[in-house]
Amino acid sequence: MDTKTKILNAAELLFADKGFTGTSLREITSIAEVNLAAVNYHFGSKKELIKALMKRYLDELTPSLVKSLTEVLESEEEQDLEDVFSAFVEPLLSLNELRENGTSNFLQLLGHSYTDSQGFLRWFITTNYPGIIDNFTAAVHKVYPELSSEDIFWRLHFTMGTAVFTMSSTEALIDIASNDFGLKLDVADVIKRIIPYVAAGVGAPISK
Amino acid sequence: MDTKTKILNAAELLFADKGFTGTSLREITSIAEVNLAAVNYHFGSKKELIKALMKRYLDELTPSLVKSLTEVLESEEEQDLEDVFSAFVEPLLSLNELRENGTSNFLQLLGHSYTDSQGFLRWFITTNYPGIIDNFTAAVHKVYPELSSEDIFWRLHFTMGTAVFTMSSTEALIDIASNDFGLKLDVADVIKRIIPYVAAGVGAPISK
DNA sequence: TGTCATTTTAAACGGGTGTTTGATATTTGG
């Protein structure tokens, strides 16, 4: 495995777990078993490393997400909101085949992108999201025409919040679920529980 | 105003905005206009300062939240999930009377508690939440008896995720809403949009 | 095989971190 990949893998593990500001390059290069200077040599800076890390997932996710949402959009069959969200779920879960814990790692990284560093979210959305947002908005509009694009915008972000936040604290939650309810859970279980929730949330009646 | 309060106020501002790891004691003491050593003198350590900051809100919020949920529980009138969540909203919004931007500051701090530092969430929940969780579970169970306490547990956390995450990125979202939709929004607006969403989410039909 | 570009390395750089110290003010209570 080449140095760049070793760095990306170690960075993914640590960033997802401890956030961007909470993880040092020395921890990353130590776990990756490469020299400290390698990060700046191969990526330029810590910030660029973070972007490269997100790009590795987005290059995989964006096309399959757009494709999946387009299918919903162009389908002749009648569809509901659970279908729209299942269109999200499959591409997200397929990240697990790409890399171990791919799905939860990506969602945790996404969460840190929002909360760790100011402005990062803006860059992230404006450079990567417009296509996905438009597709999602169109898909929801198709199955729920009364909902304004403004409402859809907000409910999309509530939904992202639910997913991202839940994944960010998955470990703790699975811990608690195990202690208090004697349940053994994994990411797929959690996602299955989320879908009805967010589908109902997005499909909520419009309050005046 | 005494030194302890000056420190707490400055810390609240900075921690909410930039997270715990992203804020230094020097920034805090500089804005608070107190000596750097004052934090360790009055609080012992940075970690203890964070706990004291959360405690300042929780001591205010927990009793009024328990009271509000108990009222829902003991009410003779018929109630729905929006009533249950309104029971949350009023105590939360009343934090705005306690301190400027109290509501969003607290929710942002809560968000950082989840994502910034490992283990902090566990401490937070186990030492502060059991009463609130029990009350919420009972209140939801009252208006939606078919839902298992397991389902309620998950949907409560999805709901917290929605609220906390949304508040953590409120600035960015309000920015985007302003640019893309020409909307001027504040925290109360956002909360009003969240309620139907989470009420519908918690009230979603049970999937087998 | 020898040259040249690429990659890796150890070491240092300047600066920021939380915390501690010991001296100096300030406030409090007999």
Place this chain on the structure above:
DNA sequence: CCAAATATCAAACACCCGTTTAAAATGACA
């Protein structure tokens, strides 16, 4: 009013940070 407790202060401590440097190792190719 003065001694004792409390609070503030500048300075230093030891450590960790991201980044840069320049030399050493490795690779590709003629």
